[in-house]
Amino acid sequence: MSISGERRGVVARLCASIAKRPRFWFFGAAVVVAALGAGLGGVRKDPSVDAFVPDDHPAAAARDRAEEVFGLEDPLIIGLAVEEGGSAFTPAVLDALRRIETEIAALPNIDASGLMSVATESAMSAADAGDLSVDPILPPGPVTPKTAALAWERLRSMPMFVGLLASETGDTVTLIAPVHDPNRAEETYAAVRRIADNAAPAGVDAHVAGVAAMNGRLAVMVTTDTRIFVPAAAVVALLFLYVALRRGPALLGPVAVIAGSTAAALGIMGWLGAKYYLITTALPVIIMAIAIADALHISTLYLKERSDDPNLDVEGALQAALQHTALPVTLTSLTTVAGFAGLALGSPMRPISEFGWFATVGVAAAWALSLTALPAVIVMTRLEPRGGSKRAEGGIVDLAIARLTQVAFQRPKTAAALLVALVAVLAVFATQASFDYERKRYFVEDDPVRISDALLNERLNGLNFLDVVVTAPDGADLMTPEAIMAIRRLTEELRAEPLVSKTTGIDDYMALMHEILTNAPQGALPTTARAPAQYMLLYEASGDPGDFDRVVDYDYRNALVRTQLVTDRFRLARPVVDAYERAAEAFVADSGFTAQVSGRVAVNDGWMSLLAGSHFATLALALALVFVAAAASFRSLSAAALATVPVLTGVLFTYAVMGAFGVDIAPATSMTAAIATGLGVDFGVHLISHIRKSQAAGFELGAALSGRYAVIGRACLYSASALAVALCVICLSSAPPLRWFGALVAAAAIGSLAGALFILPAFYGLFSNRLSAVPKTAMEIS
């Protein structure tokens, strides 16, 4: 018996068994799905953007170390702003600042010991005869106009705080609030926002921004909108499915496949202890798309069999439909798995890699349920075709697909010219797509956190931190004139870079103390051998030694040079990060200390560079695996090449939409191209399988591209359209990342469909001589 014969036998036996014991197959599948789905409870949520950067990445490691030593990474920034030109140094505003500080200090995720504002910090000044006086910037006790004015005066005497704790003009005061976990700040952000809004006096705007606030807001937004729009997308997809199948009972099987495959994939995530990242939100939608495609092909063919032959019973029609679709559904599942495996293997970013692996699980589950639970439901519900003429099953859609196919096939040169023109236009847009990231773009323009971010960045001239951590070798410390001078030179070099609005380091404090104690010119540093250490001791005896915690660590071995950039945009900050790296290397060579670039901008640069370095390799790997899987399935390189045509058009559409609408290639969007490979290959495989089967049955190429070909095309059309329309529903979300995802995957689906329905027949027309040969092996035509 031939292999195809064996497979036909397997399909026949499967069909017979399902026909005989449909409940066994359905409930058996349900039990397996329930067992796998029970793992859902174990899925741990991790909405952090930093999950994209590997733990051992140098930028992340440096950030973690800076966080551990200095404790001011990724804080919440609360601002109280009066009208431009006014002063926030009034009793009402400063009282409100104190109230906010007291209240948020009690929040669980806030590091109360690290709060920083004019109400917590001290100012140095010269007391009598050149002695050092250290006083709270805002004197304790009730705030009066006099103490408010004194606070403004003291703040201005501390240049390191101007542009951080208050704007240069004094129209904004801030409270910097470190959080224990900036990636899980959803509730903290909401609570702080509420406290700040309640405390702000009339005429004063409360603002909450900073990385922790934006992370929190983003997580809330994506989670909330996901709960609304993903189910809405599923409902719309089902409505489309209803339009395709034209009867309610026909939806039961596909719904079982969609729900079962999604539950299985997410459940296995839980059993394996995997995390649910921000991008995992897209997983149910992708699995739904694949499940719809599988279920739609089988259901469409079943109904077509019943419609074509009214004498055929449910079991007979199911047998015929599965004989026709089981192999293509299997092949498409294999090629889709290949595409997602490419994504999983190629991406160095854990969330993307895991997305790829769990998508393959969903694909496998959809395949298994489409061949078991779906036929069982069809048998149990005794699904009947819609009454009426034979044409009613396909109607005008089949006709349109048939005509489009024939036009493309019979006028291949015209089709090719159109194709070239289309590719050229799309390519122009696609080349506009670029690797970029800017945190604020993840929010709509009128989002409160974006408004706050814009205002605070404008008034404080940039709150994007890019730091260098300087470390003394073992057995030494940084409290020497030479070390302080070396830090000063490094700071000056960093300050000269574009985008840098402010620098702060231990050298600033040392210069101020030196000026106060010795009447030295402003900015001069001490040169006496033991002066820095003794100044620090003097400060310990005069004020709170903790005042230096953010610039130098407890045993004076690490110092933080903190700089503020006017933007965190990757494309603009990239050269600055490079320049910092060079400056750090020069500093190491010059001083004998070590230096490491750190801070939020460096971390973002780290994972964006990682993405830029791996993105096209990941895509190429996904494409290569899809090609190999298709070649192995068809045992034909030319068929595999044809199967990748819709994949390539889908990918091209994706990049073109990115370029046309200014969507950055960033972690949230980068994987859509690879997803396009997994989704797009289905259409080609279904259509090519049918053509080759028809050829093997003795039909000419032209005939193979007609008749039932249109039915397969219709299933492709409905499945792509269902996905595209469902994703367009997601585009209604207020969360830009969800919008981008919806638009890009919809573009991929439409692009792949166009490639399958129009370009594929054109290729057959162009290379008809070569492609007219009848497939040689029985396996190919099964």
Place this chain on the structure above:
Amino acid sequence: MMHKRALRATVLAASFAVAGPVAAASPEAEDLAKRIATREANEGRAGIMNFSMRNAKGRERRRSAVMLHSDRGTAIKIAIFFIEPAAIRDTAFLSHDYNDGPDQSWLFLPATDRVRRLPSSDQRDYFMGTDLTYGDVKNDFKFDLSDWTFDEVARSTVGEPSGLVLTGRAASPAAAKDMGYGAFRALVDPDTLFPVEIDYYDENGALLKEVRVLDQQRVGGAWTAMRFTAANVQTGHQTEVIFEDMRYAPELTDRALSPETLVDGPPRLD
């Protein structure tokens, strides 16, 4: 252990918060506090003070200094001449805490070759980056009778070192604010009248600091803490102080403890 401590803290905090300043003082407790306050003190002592401070992240600062301590009834004078680390060698600190009149302190910095007057400190301010306040240093393991209301005295419970347990709370909100403490619970050695364990609570009734005396010795007739720790449980910062070569030094003169002589380093003592 933790459970017991937490329970104790809760009970104390609750009594502090609920009873407040209206609760009656216990005569027995007052009596014990008076005996502690009048515990014999020496007019002068000198020794090497090694102190290490450790923050919550485990990073450490170690310092050594010659310490002179004089208590002549009207004022407590303390001089600290740093020996280690090398960067602060010869730096000297001096404080004069008067019974009546403002306290004064100075620091001599060799790098600027000048004795500098330090801003006046409140009782609650921390002393030279340690976990002891200026009030702690001044009071020398005694409880100022005017600052506290003493609630209770009892025998220590099973599991604790044997001794008398004395509890007290700030005599007024103003006193609490000045001291930085709202209440305390101390385990007192009945033989030496030395509090060997003191738990301080902040103004809100939360446990703030634990002081533990690990070694006490008689110096010139007065019991003196030779080794003790102070740990701020809210910040995780802790300090350990160990005295070496401590000796009775009644010959310490006012001149030896004056700002003018700080530049000369520690005086020679016979």
